[in-house]
Amino acid sequence: MSRALPWAVLLDLDGCLIDSAAATRTTLAAVASCATGRRLQADALPDDALHRPRTTVLAELGVRDPEEAVARWWEGAWAGTSPAALFPGIPAALARLREAGARLGIVTAQDRLPARLMIPPALDPLIETAVTRQDAPAKPRPDGLHTALARLGIAPTRAIMVGDSPRDMTAARTAGVQAAAAAWGWSTTAALQEAGAQQVLPDPDSLATLTPPE
Template sequence: MKLVLFDVDGTLIDSQNIIVAAQHAAFAAFGLEPPSREASLSIVGLSLAEAFTVLVGPKAPIDGLVQAYKDAFGTLRQDPAHAEPLFPGAEDCLGWLSRREDALLGIATGKSRRGVAHLLDRHGWHAVFTTIQTADDAPSKPHPAMILQAMEEVGAAPHETVMIGDSSYDMEMARAAGVLPIGVSWGFQPVAALNEAGASRIVNSYDELDQVLRNFLDHPSQPAA
């Protein structure tokens, strides 16, 4: 069995608008100047505390900003204007992968367990993912703990595992865990950042990712020397 791990924000779902809006609301709650959209999206993938520390520094009211972000996110989620659509092709990709008898699917995300549970309910994904690793379960990316825990949970070796994500944190995490890092170009960070972080391959669509994953699953993987 091979393990295919997915990041969520920027990889499976297009959540950029709600993330930026929730960040702005959190900054406004403390009278702080909000970051640029580019800066807001550059930290997606980190745990919330780590993300706000990067944006404003450790002396800022990090715990307060995190709670204000969570409160704003929960409110904005009720507004159709802040929907979090799946990227084109994501649902079909998860569909055929979940029907393979030689593949297990997992999530490795900076979201909380509560945030992931909402997505599982919304998209009917409860039977799709065998392992789910969140910001509540491990240190923030790019620490490799999420991937290491996922592999241990399902019994997969590093050479049998692939990590798919849109951020440098995903690529660095994959490299640190010794698994294959695949970057997607449609996410929240520039392709150059993924390459610099060690992506083995960058795909430009889910059709292209499907082909890469079929090749990964259909051919024997060799342990690293």
């Protein structure tokens, strides 16, 4: 009897596993406030603040050196927000993927400390590796996906990337990985399909329906 080939599912963190929209907007506002000396509320951020790089948003808010501001204040501001919660159904769906033989990893644009704070203990037995922006250039570059797959020992052709942003879809296609859209996240289904999504998952429970790439 031939053994089944190993496969992997890589997952974005924000907007895919974790409902972190409010915490992210609050952190952006706090960093901008610290950098400009003007108090800014989260509801004053642009509507599309979650869809663009944080440094771009901060620059539009008047921050002169967004990279320096992020390095100086982001982790502390994030740690002061209310904890972000898992989307309902995530632990059970990931457990079913593991039962189906999938190796699981996270590829996120978050820094290491916020990522560590965000990933709850319930996911520790399920997630085998987490790649942050300190480990590889952020998406849409494919480097983070390749780093995660190298750690897992899985070829790109045997992997699926699940994400909720066009950057996730672009990174997946560039990396040679199947792209699956998380329709419950921050972007519209149309935007994700335009960016190259090959399948659309309507809700977190549908993660359990993923099958190994052919």
